[in-house]
């Protein structure tokens with residue numbers, strides 16, 4: 001009965017997640033269409049005339065990032081992981097590759113073209129890219145070493161980082177719905193924007209770290225009482 005209930009809760013969570021992801025994916029597909037058009041620079045500030053490498057980096061970035069966000073929740077489904085271990089490994093390899101491509105393309109774009117929000121946003125997004133890249137590297141390394149606890153911990157970090165771009169939009173949507181956009185400016189220079197540069201990944205990483213530390217403590221406590 002408990003298993004059925006938790007399965008139902010997971011199903012509802014996934015359905016809500018994919019519903020909220022739809023506009024984000026539609027936006028990504030729209031941006032790719034704009035990027036591929038003859039006069040891309042006229043359609044979006046993300047593309048510039050003659051800046052072929054920067055434009056290509058942004059296109060690759062959006063494509064890989066959209067697949068990453070859409071696929072990453074499947075990797076946490078316990079049922080799939082336990083029943084179809086080969087699927088878990090194959091999807092894991094895809095996610096690591098997607099995270100590297102998304103991160104590397106984003107980190108190449110920043111020094112070339114900067115960001116709409118200026119140096120603070122550029123620094124924050126570069127840091128985000130580094131975190132995503134490192135988490136993908138470590139989750140693969142720990143899996144290859146057979147370190148299950150390490151693989152699990154890095155997998156959780158990668159999961160929340162992969163969702164970061166979606167969380168960034170969720171924060172903005174909720175804030176605009178609740179306050180009409182107090183502290184947010186079109187050039188992303190408002191206090192809310194400055195906080196958001198970091199708030200879509202740093203607090204989540206901290207929360208995951210506390211969760212991992214608590215789980216480890218409980219596990220060690222259980223080993224001491226039941227050696």
Ligand code: HEM
Pocket residue numbers: 027028031046061062064065066067068069102103104105106107109110114115116117125126128129130132161162163164165166
């Ligand atoms: C994790 C999945 C990610 C997805 C789905 C994603 C998606 C996108 C999309 C759709 C845009 C276009 C923004 C717009 O239309 O307003 C964008 C822009 C951008 N992304 Fe990502 N992204 C992801 C991760 C990252 C990472 C890890 C970095 C860090 C290297 C990054 C850096 C950037 C930068 C610098 C821009 C341009 C910002 C601007 O000036 O407006 N993104 N991304």
